[in-house]
Amino acid sequence: MSAGSTPFADLDATATALAATRSRTAKITALSELLGRLDPAEVPAAVGMLLGSVRQGRLGVGWRTLEAVPREPAGQASLTVAEVDQVFSALAATTGPGSANQRGELLQSLFSRATEQEQDFLIRVILGDMRTGALEGVLTDAIARACELPPEEVRRAAMLTGDLGETARLARTGADLSAIGLQVGTPVFPMLAGTAPSPTEALAAVGTAAVQAKLDGARIQVHRLGEDIRVYTRSLAEITERVPDVVEAARALPVHAVILDGETLALTDDGRPRPFQESMARFGSDAGDVVLRPWFFDVLHVDGRDLIDSPLRDRLEVLAQIAGDLMVPGTVTGDPSTAEHMLEESLVAGHEGVLVKGIDSTYAAGRRGSAWLKVKPVHTVDLVVLAAEWGYGRRTGWLSNLHLGARDPDGHYGPPGGFVMVGKTFKGLTDAMLSWQTERFTELATERTETVVRVHPEQVVEIAIDGVQRSTRYPGGVALRFARVVTYRDDKRATDADPISGLRALLPGQAPPGARASGTSAPEAASSADSAGRGSRRSDR
Structure with a gap:
């Protein structure tokens, strides 16, 4: 078989085998x-397809577009991974009038060559x-x-390249992954935080700590090499x-080369943070009065x-020298009362x-562990919308009450990678959100x-x-308490939603100190800025 000619059917067969088993070992095998069968050049495309995050990013194709494509299947499989990847590249590059x-x-040309299963x-x-x-962890072990490489070496290389597909390609070509280091200008997956119910319990888990204000902003990673400055989102x-x-x-910082992790948000005239939506509305627009x-x-x-292997205390010393008043407010302490006071000050601010x-x-990089713990007064969880009910009264004509699902990665309540319903809510929705979600969910409708x-x-x-409670109504055995919408997360894929296990861990008597309440470690495919104005994302560290 010539290079780059692996049958697309092989990818399909592997995905089918993965869905049919809950065994991590079988998935890795x-x-x-x-x-091992793929040509190295095909590996990045294949990895992206298996993860549901194609290497081209946005293809400009949604459910409505696919519904309109004639789909008379081919009688025999003939597509290759490379050919599908080429069509995806063409789709991503198609813009403007007539696109x-x-x-x-x-799409019609592509689907006409695919069997029904393909x-x-x-x-x-x-x-x-x-x-x-x-998901990424299983694929990392498979690579x-x-x-024949140590899993930790592959995992670290993926973190530093910010691209699991490229890491797999390098591994297949025999490159020395241990030689991969940070490169200014190449973003790395950000470190993420777990959750603790209070500063006191967080300190009990991590010991002496830096207690920093958690800003209501958008996560950014800033790379500077001389006058070349680049800014990246969490995704x-x-x-x-x-x-x-x-x-x-x-550009004003006293350095030549630097990689900084932080957040950005807009402030009012008196220095208080503006609402998150106002900060996001600034993306892609003229500054005006909002900076x-x-x-x-x-x-x-x-x-x-490189400082990623240095302890945080050393990194903070360096940061204080170069960032000055752009450093997030915080203190270093092992005293619970000091940490609790820092929380009060942060909330007041x-x-x-x-x-x-x-x-x-x-x-x-790219991990959510127990070394960083966020403390917020209210739990937040990232869920997937499964359905929406038509409103009544002043909401007549709008889709209102949302059916919410948690991720079921291991298939305990249905197919692996599916979703299990955990509750409903119509609270927290503004008129603008009702209008947007009515259009959005009409577009995504399946029934x-x-x-x-x-x-x-x-x-x-x-x-x-406000928490969760045991439920016999929902198959996952857990239901949300006093759920309300905070914002839509266009920066996250459905595979980044919180798992049902995370919600079950919040049941009374089951949540250990530091148990996470929201967010996931997977990276996302799209920038929050792409959806500015809808309240599309918050920092998650």
Whole structure:
């Protein structure tokens, strides 16, 4: 078989095998065998397809577009992984007048060469609906097995390249992954935080810590090499041109080369944070009266020196020297009363809470561990919308009450990678959100009745809750208490939603100190700035 000609059917067969088993070992075996058969040049594309996050990013194709494509299946499989990848590249590059028709023609040509089973797989790849359980961690171990490398070496390389597909390609070509280091200009997956119920319990878990204000902003990673400055989101999307205020602030720092981790948000005239939506509305628009200010809480590299393996206390010393008043407010303490006071000060200042970070912890890029713990007054969880009910009264004509689902990665309550319903809510929705979600969920509709529109499970929404309770109504055995909508999370894929196990851990008597209440470690495919104005994302560290 010639290079780059692996049958697309092989990818489909592997995905089918992954969905059919709950065994992590079996998944790793199936993936490692596939990776061993692929030509190295095909590996990044194949990894992206299996993860439901194609390497091209946004293809400009949604459920409505796919519904309109004629799908007379081919009688025999003939597509290759490389050919599908080429069509995806063409779709991503199609813009401007007539682009909808061009995408339709590309899709029709692609689907006409696919068997019925391949067509179903293509749809799931395009929509990111990969119910295989083959997430980043499983693939990382599969790459290690296929290439006979230590898993930790592959994991670290993936963190530093910010690209699991590229890491797999390098491993397949025999590259020395241990030689991969930080590169200014190449974003890395950010370190993420778990959750603790109070600063006191967080300190009990991590010991002496840096207690920093948790700002209600958007996570940013700033890279500077001389006069070349680049800014990336939590999902590693570049937004440099959209944040000139941040660029100018970075240019004024007394360094030549640096990688900074932080957040950006807009302030009022008296220095208080503006509402999150106002900060996000600044992305991609003229500044006017709203200026985005960066706040930095960590430094990963400075002037030729990598710092991710240095303890936080050393990183903070460096950060204080270069960031000055752009450093996030905080203190280093092992005293619970001091930490509790810091939380009070942070809340009074208009921030969300505090981050409690072990002072000796290294920077675990791309990981959510116990070294960083966030403390907020209210739990938030990221869930997927499964359906919406038509409103009544003043909400007549709008889709209102949301059916919410948690991720079921291991298939305890249905197919692996599916979702299990945990509650409903119509609270927290503004008129603007009602209007937007009515259009959005009509577009994602898979089934309609007079009262309910069931949707393709891809829209993630951040939900605030006062806790959870045991439930016999929902199959997962847990129901949300006093749920209300905070914001839609267009920066996250459905595979990034919170798992049902995380919600069950919040049941009374089951949540240990530091148990997470919201967010996941997976990176996302899209920038929050792409959806500015809808209240699309908050920092999650």
